[in-house]
Amino acid sequence: MIQFVSFLVESCPSAMQSGDSIPSFVEQKNAMYDSLIRKVLLFTLLAVVVAGTDVVSAQEKKEASNLMHLLIDCSKPSRGLIEATLQIPVAAAAKVGKISLWYPKWVPGSHGPGGPIANIAGLQIHGADGKRLKWRRAPGEVYRLEVEVPRGAKEVQVAVRYVVNQPTTTSFGHDCFFAGNIGVVSPSCLLLYPEGSDVDEQQIEVRVRPPAGWYVASALAKSNKGVKPEEELMFQPVTLRTLVDSPVMLGRCYRSFELVTNTSLSPPHTLHVFSDHKTAESISDEVVKKYAEMVRQASYLIGSHPFDRFDILLGVTDALPKNGLEHARSTFNVLPPSSLKSVTALKGWDRLLVPHEYLHAWCGKFRRPEGMLTSDFHTPKDTELLWVYEGLTQYLGELVEARSGLMTDEEFKNRLLVELRNAMNQQGRQWRTLADTAAASHILRGASPSWGGLRRSQDYYMEGMLFWLEADARIRHLTNGNKSLDDFCHSFFKSQRSVKQPAAFDRSEVVKQLHAVAPFDWDGLISRRIESFQQQFDPEVASLLGYSFEITNQKPKIPTNTFRQSSGVDLLDSLGVSFSSSGEVRNVLLDSPADKAMLAPRQMIVAVGDHKWSTDRMLSSVEQAVQGKPIKLLVSEHDRIKSVQIQYYGGLAYWNLTRDDSKEDWLSQILAARKK
Numbered sequence: 015m016i017q018f019v020s021f022l023v024e025s026c027p028s029a030m031q032s033g034d035s036i037p038s039f040v041e042q043k044n045a046m047y048d049s050l051i052r053k054v055l056l057f058t059l060l061a062v063v064v065a066g067t068d069v070v071s072a073q074e075k076k077e078a079s080n081l082m083h084l085l086i087d088c089s090k091p092s093r094g095l096i097e098a099t100l101q102i103p104v105a106a107a108a109k110v111g112k113i114s115l116w117y118p119k120w121v122p123g124s125h126g127p128g129g130p131i132a133n134i135a136g137l138q139i140h141g142a143d144g145k146r147l148k149w150r151r152a153p154g155e156v157y158r159l160e161v162e163v164p165r166g167a168k169e170v171q172v173a174v175r176y177v178v179n180q181p182t183t184t185s186f187g188h189d190c191f192f193a194g195n196i197g198v199v200s201p202s203c204l205l206l207y208p209e210g211s212d213v214d215e216q217q218i219e220v221r222v223r224p225p226a227g228w229y230v231a232s233a234l235a236k237s238n239k240g241v242k243p244e245e246e247l248m249f250q251p252v253t254l255r256t257l258v259d260s261p262v263m264l265g266r267c268y269r270s271f272e273l274v275t276n277t278s279l280s281p282p283h284t285l286h287v288f289s290d291h292k293t294a295e296s297i298s299d300e301v302v303k304k305y306a307e308m309v310r311q312a313s314y315l316i317g318s319h320p321f322d323r324f325d326i327l328l329g330v331t332d333a334l335p336k337n338g339l340e341h342a343r344s345t346f347n348v349l350p351p352s353s354l355k356s357v358t359a360l361k362g363w364d365r366l367l368v369p370h371e372y373l374h375a376w377c378g379k380f381r382r383p384e385g386m387l388t389s390d391f392h393t394p395k396d397t398e399l400l401w402v403y404e405g406l407t408q409y410l411g412e413l414v415e416a417r418s419g420l421m422t423d424e425e426f427k428n429r430l431l432v433e434l435r436n437a438m439n440q441q442g443r444q445w446r447t448l449a450d451t452a453a454a455s456h457i458l459r460g461a462s463p464s465w466g467g468l469r470r471s472q473d474y475y476m477e478g479m480l481f482w483l484e485a486d487a488r489i490r491h492l493t494n495g496n497k498s499l500d501d502f503c504h505s506f507f508k509s510q511r512s513v514k515q516p517a518a519f520d521r522s523e524v525v526k527q528l529h530a531v532a533p534f535d536w537d538g539l540i541s542r543r544i545e546s547f548q549q550q551f552d553p554e555v556a557s558l559l560g561y562s563f564e565i566t567n568q569k570p571k572i573p574t575n576t577f578r579q580s581s582g583v584d585l586l587d588s589l590g591v592s593f594s595s596s597g598e599v600r601n602v603l604l605d606s607p608a609d610k611a612m613l614a615p616r617q618m619i620v621a622v623g624d625h626k627w628s629t630d631r632m633l634s635s636v637e638q639a640v641q642g643k644p645i646k647l648l649v650s651e652h653d654r655i656k657s658v659q660i661q662y663y664g665g666l667a668y669w670n671l672t673r674d675d676s677k678e679d680w681l682s683q684i685l686a687a688r689k690k
């Protein structure tokens with residue numbers, strides 16, 4: 015997951031006729047489906063056709079009796095509600111007259127106990143005979159429901175009503191959204207499962223009732239069966255793990271693109287694009303070509319695939335919040351139309367979303383930290399190895415961005431400078447290790463409005479990325495350029511396309527596999543970089559790459575649309591303070607000149623010297639201080655005004671990253687596109 019928090023923008027485009035937006039090539043695909051379905055909707059995934067048999071084995075009977083059923087009715091999206099019904103076999107547990115049902119609490123990809131149970135707006139449980147059953151919340155555990163059932167009951171039926179479009183900070187990537195002509199349904203929002211179920215064994219059959227005339231895409235395979243094919247889609251039974259891992263995207267305006275031509279290199283990949291307006295150019299051809307190149311470069315980088323096909327679900331709309339989440343055989347992504355109109359328009363967070371979520375198919379979904387691989391959705395997870403799960407994914411995602419041409423080398427260097435500088439200013443490392451930001455991931459998801467550098471954030475993403483970039487540089491040094499982190503990826507992620515379940519790893523395997531590529535004290539490096547308190551960040555990665563990282567009086571020219579580049583007046587490298595363009599104090603470094611002058615986040619600078627606040631006046635006051643002229647500020651704090659004098663005479667100063675010609679330029683070699 016990589017989160018972008020923004021406000022939901024309501025958008026109500028004019029109504030369209032069903033099928034208006036079907037481009038000709040999609041209509042041709044329609045011929046693959048029966049005529050009844052063709053009239054109603056297009057479903058893009060081919061079902062696997064298996065020869066029927068009249069012989070039903072005892073095992074099949076047992077599995078059928080233990081099969082859960084889920085019907086998701088999202089046919090009236092304008093209501094903002096989804097209705098779902100569940101049939102849950104309970105024969106074993108019902109012997110004692112009481113069962114426990116769980117609502118998914120730790121949803122994969124969210125890294126925290128944040129299943130959006132607060133959005134349930136109706137829940138009734140009935141026995142097979144239609145009698146309503148009493149339930150109560152388990153004391154101290156809001157995700158667990160205790161249900162009284164008749165002794166000998168074989169199943170219960172649960173009716174769930176769910177409110178869409180109100181995600182929590184934790185549920186953003188796995189919630190349900192409907193706005194305009196697009197929707198996404200995350201099945202975990204509508205699921206309850208019996209205590210004791212193993213998510214890799216319990217099978218569930220799902221039907222979806224979409225709005226009339228809407229298209230549907232998912233990594234779930236369509237079933238040949240169909241109770242009401244004119245109204246519903248039925249999917250082949252899957253495990254609970256696969257169901258929760260398979261979001262469904264729906265919409266009125268749809269196009270699809272096949273991204274792979276050589277299936278010996280990569281299995282088939284389909285880009286499913288749902289857009290809000292039938293007339294809008296939802297995504298440019300050049301962006302699609304870059305996504306195809308992304309798939310190819312990922313194949314070269316890693317060498318094998320833990321899936322036999324892949325579906326990239328992409329909502330192109332301003333009506334839904336920018337968002338995304340990783341899955342084993344698909345990704346869910348929402349981006350604004352303005353970003354996808356050309357490669358040059360695709361910048362910052364919007365650009366890294368699709369590659370990041372895609373690379374998770376290997377890192378996080380297939381290879382998963384041992385402590386995060388549980389057999390249910392409520393056992394607490396140990397997230398300390400997120401510096402691998404997210405940190406390595408962040409690195410590989412940005413690497414593939416560069417190698418596919420989505421990002422230029424210059425833009426990658428700007429990103430590197432931004433992250434090195436951010437790391438230098440994260441003073442919370444003095445009391446909290448990087449590993450602790452991973453272990454405490456779910457309490458750090460929201461930004462800290464004040465003193466964020468002291469509290470730290472989910473630093474395992476970006477500082478994790480710096481660790482893996484350093485590992486790449488070290489491997490190249492240690493092997494004289496004969497090996498790289500690509501070799502580690504080839505062995506660490508080696509898989510068959512027939513993989514069905516995640517494979518666990520632990521810290522020792524990471525060390526062992528790095529050592530196998532290039533013998534080195536990887537254990538010691540991980541201990542120093544990830545698991546130790548630090549007085550300050552060690553930027554050694556810069557020199558290992560062939561660059562100098564030093565403070566000069568030149569402000570680096572980093573475009574403002576660079577991901578995580580600060581805006582406003584950033585004087586952290588000199589005064590130890592940053593301001594918004596309107597003069598609000600944003601960040602202060604501990605023990606800096608600004609801190610000693612008692613500046614603090616959320617104060618407002620009213621005046622610089624004898625004049626009203628302006629960004630130019632603030633900058634020139636720092637320049638003039640070189641002549642021994644102190645920096646005088648008038649500061650508003652709640653209902654008080656105070657004057658402040660900052661004792662700093664060093665002039666403007668900024669961290670810069672420059673090429674060191676005396677060293678090998680390893681970074682250029684790292685970023686070079688692979689040909690095989």
Ligand SMILES: [Zn+2]
Binds near residue numbers: 016340
């Ligand atoms: Zn992620």
